[in-house]
Amino acid sequence: VSIVLIGAPGSGKGTQGSKLHEHYKICQISTGDLLRHATKDKESDVGKQIKKTMDSGGLVDDNIVMKLINLNLDKPECKNGFLFDGFPRTIYQGEQLEELLESRRQRIDAVIEYGIEDDILKRRILGRLIHKPSGRTYHEEFNPPKENMKDDVTGEQLDRRSDDTTETLNARLSTYHKQTTPLIDFYQQRNIHKRIDATKSVKDVYKESLNVIEHLR
Ligand code: AP5
Ligand code: ZN
16 A cells, blocks of 8 residues: 655654554654755765755755665565655656656655644644654653653653754744645546544544545445
């Protein structure tokens, strides 16, 4: 099964994506995570440019993103399907993905939109804590780690994302509404779009996501 998760910043794409990835044993391709990884090399000019764009709340160049996708589709764990988190984000990326999958005789089975109002997202984003090496995500209030600011598994220090500020969040939201929401119509036309109410608890959103996927079969 292959799935696309679409939703505003903080809607729960990463949280649900990890659970669905474990459940279906499909590979989780988060362009946000891949791009963050690409910024780790502090000497690289491309890396610096990517970080600048991410911290501004805008979108990274489509061609850079498509290159990352191409590099990741052939991993062995992708043989059961894909889970795209935060990709595609523009109509152009949607068209490119469609072509790419067609040439591989594969397709997207469902596009799940995590629908949620902007004002709820603020609390989620500003309270988020992450364990950078693994990508594990927590929340100060909604999903606190067992020990203050420490990863449950390794005990290592938790961090915040450099784009999780009020200012960048506002820019990310505006980018989402302008550039990404047109994809909802794009996938509605293809009859594979499903909206889930993402204001519910992590558990309930997960249950509904499973429900959508099970009804495809
Ligand atoms: P990306 O990393 O994808 O960021 P985003 O889209 O802004 O989404 P987030 O990761 O912030 O939120 P999420 O939906 O994953 O929520 P999460 O599950 O973590 O992209 C970052 C940047 O990279 C972009 O701005 C852009 O510059 C660039 N980029 C990425 N992809 C690109 C592309 N395809 N093309 C071009 N540029 C690209 O949850 C958030 C918090 O809420 C957590 O603390 C979590 O614990 C908590 N939480 C989750 N669910 C619930 C719930 N149900 N109830 C209560 N709390 C919850
Ligand atoms: Zn995410």
